[in-house]
Each structure stands twice: as C-alpha cells, then as structure tokens.
Amino acid sequence: MAYRGFEGKKHASVYQKYRIDPPEEIQKLILGYLDKKKEKPHDLAVDVGCGTGQLTRQIACHFKSVVGTDISKAQIEEARMMPGFPNVSYKVCPAETLPFDNSSVDLIAAATAAHYFDTDMFLKEVERILKPQGCIALLGYTSKFEFYFPGAHHGRLSEIYEEECRPFFPYIAVQGGKNDTMLQEMFEAIAYPDKERVEDIIYKIRKPVSDIVGLTESFSPYQNLLKAEPDVANAVLQRIEQRFLEEMKVSSPETELEMWVHYYCILASKPK
Numbered sequence: 438m439a440y441r442g443f444e445g446k447k448h449a450s451v452y453q454k455y456r457i458d459p460p461e462e463i464q465k466l467i468l469g470y471l472d473k474k475k476e477k478p479h480d481l482a483v484d485v486g487c488g489t490g491q492l493t494r495q496i497a498c499h500f501k502s503v504v505g506t507d508i509s510k511a512q513i514e515e516a517r518m519m520p521g522f523p524n525v526s527y528k529v530c531p532a533e534t535l536p537f538d539n540s541s542v543d544l545i546a547a548a549t550a551a552h553y554f555d556t557d558m559f560l561k562e563v564e565r566i567l568k569p570q571g572c573i574a575l576l577g578y579t580s581k582f583e584f585y586f587p588g589a590h591h592g593r594l595s596e597i598y599e600e601e602c603r604p605f606f607p608y609i610a611v612q613g614g615k616n617d618t619m620l621q622e623m624f625e626a627i628a629y630p631d632k633e634r635v636e637d638i639i640y641k642i643r644k645p646v647s648d649i650v651g652l653t654e655s656f657s658p659y660q661n662l663l664k665a666e667p668d669v670a671n672a673v674l675q676r677i678e679q680r681f682l683e684e685m686k687v688s689s690p691e692t693e694l695e696m697w698v699h700y701y702c703i704l705a706s707k708p709k
Contacts, residue, residue: 451655453516455651455654455655457642458491458495459491459492459548460638463700464495467496468499470704471543474572475568475706476570479500479543479544480500480501480543481500481504481542483535484504484505486506486547486548487516487550488507488509489519490505490515490525490527493525494522496546497524500524501524502525503522503525504526505527506530506535508529532550532553532555532562533554533558533562535562539566540567540569541566541568542571543568545571545574546574546576547575547576548577549577549578551575551623552615554623556626560626560627563707564628571706572706573627574704576700576703577616578699578700578701579616579619581699582598584681586684588685589694593684594694597681598677598681601673601676602653602677604666604669606658608659608665609658619701623703624703631705634702638700638701639698640698641695641696642696646691647678647690649696650677650678653674653677
C-alpha cells in the first residue's frame with residue numbers, strides 16, 4: 438500500500454468493532470459476476486487490504502480457501518482473533534507485493550481499501566496472480582452518509598454529522614479523495630475490456646447513536662486529527678452524540694436510527 442494509516446492496536450480494535458460489513462447485495466453482485474465469467478469450482482479468493490477481515494469472512498463459504506492480506510500487523514492480529522472460519526487465513530503484506538503464485542487466484546477483492554493502493558503496482562500484481570477469467574472486485578462507500586429518525590427534521594441529522602466532522606477534513610489524505618471519485622482513476626487503468634462499475638448502491642442499516650460515534654472514530658482522518666489535536670478530536674465525538682440525541686429528542690446513545698451508506702463496486706474479468 439502507498440498509505441499506512443491503520444497501524445495502532447487501539448485503532449484496529451475500534452475498526453473491528455464498528456466498521457460496517459459490506460451489504461449482502463454487493464456480495465451477491467460479486468459472486469454472481471464471478472460465476473458468469475469463470476466456471477466453478479472457485480478455489481482461492483484474496484481480500485487485499487482486508488483490515489480486520491469483514492469481507493474476508495463474509496465470502497469464506499464460497500471458496501475452498503480465502504486469504505486476507507493487509508500491510509497493518511495490528512489489523513491482521515485483530516482479524517485472526519475471530520474464530521470459526523477454518524478455510525480463512527491472513528498475511529501481513531502490501532497490496533503491491535502479494536505472496537501468491539502466477540495465475541493462482543480466482544477472485545481478488547478489496548473493500549474500502551483500493552484507494553490506498555499504488556494503482557500501477559497493484560494492477561500489475563492483479564495481472565500476475567489472477568487466473569484467466571478470474572475476477573477483480575473493488576468495493577467501497579463514499580463519504581456521503583444520510584441519517585433518519587422519526588420526528589427529526591428531514592436531512593438535519595445528516596447536516597449535523599457533516600458539520601461536526603469538518604475539523605478532520607484537513608486531515609483527509611489524498612487517497613480519501615480517490616474513494617469519493619469511486620476509484621475513477623483505477624477503473625480507467627484496468628486494462629481488461631470486460632469491466633463495469635455499479636454506482637450508488639444504497640445500503641440502509643439501523644445503528645445506535647453510539648455506533649455512529651464509534652464508526653467515526655475508526656476513520657483514518659479522525660485518527661490523524663486525534664494524533665495532532667486530541668482535545669479537538671474528542672470534542673468532535675462528544676458533539677456528534679450530544680447533537681444527535683438533542684435532534685432525536687432522546688436521552689440514550691443506544692437509541693437506533695437509520696443510516697444510508699452509498700456503496701459502489703468495480704468488477705472486471707481477466708481475458709482467457
């Protein structure tokens with residue numbers, strides 16, 4: 438990876454607890470695409486930049502083996518603590534140097550991670566290790582979140598969230614901007630003629646206010662702010678919780694609201 442922003446053990450723990458699992462709709466989209474492009478069996482999937490292994494575990498039952506890779510030792514250690522997936526393993530390595538044989542991988546996936554990769558080097562590795570007709574799936578969600586709660590003014594919770602997150606906007610790495618373009622640069626760089634990008638897959642989930650705060654804490658720009666200005670960073674989380682509860686007219690941070698997350702997915706298949 439060209440960027441390292443998820444190194445700390447505490448950050449990895451927060452990431453594991455609060456990060457959003459990819460929606461089932463995207464899992465079906467990826468596996469349906471793979472089934473159309475390549476005959477079964479599907480032996481090996483590699484989840485690059487796997488973090489604490491949310492996608493790795495989600496697709497495990499569809500392959501003989503799944504390997505999650507990440508440059509962060511702390512993230513991999515957290516992933517390995519999750520029991521019950523005997524065909525899943527993890528490796529610490531960068532996305533640009535993947536420890537797999539030539540033409541050995543059926544699916545290469547990356548969930549909310551590919552914007553941190555060196556595009557040219559990563560795609561060279563994809564070409565090297567992917568089987569003919571094997572597929573690549575790059576998914577993520579943009580920074581546009583929407584929040585809804587009965588009785589709250591329409592759009593107000595979303596406005597509050599954006600307002601309170603502004604202190605860490607200056608700490609967004611260049612790579613974060615690539616994510617909000619839905620990986621346009623990487624999509625254009627994929628040389629395979631068989632490729633597509635599915636946009637604006639809206640994932641509607643219910644989360645308590647406390648989890649929204651925890652999710653915010655897991656973001657790398659927030660962590661960058663925390664290192665530079667800890668008092669400011671802590672105040673951001675406190676204000677998000679306080680203002681959400683006030684707007685929702687409730688007192689418990691365990692009160693659930695509806696969160697809309699805007700996902701996208703790039704799919705491509707290597708020619709025969």
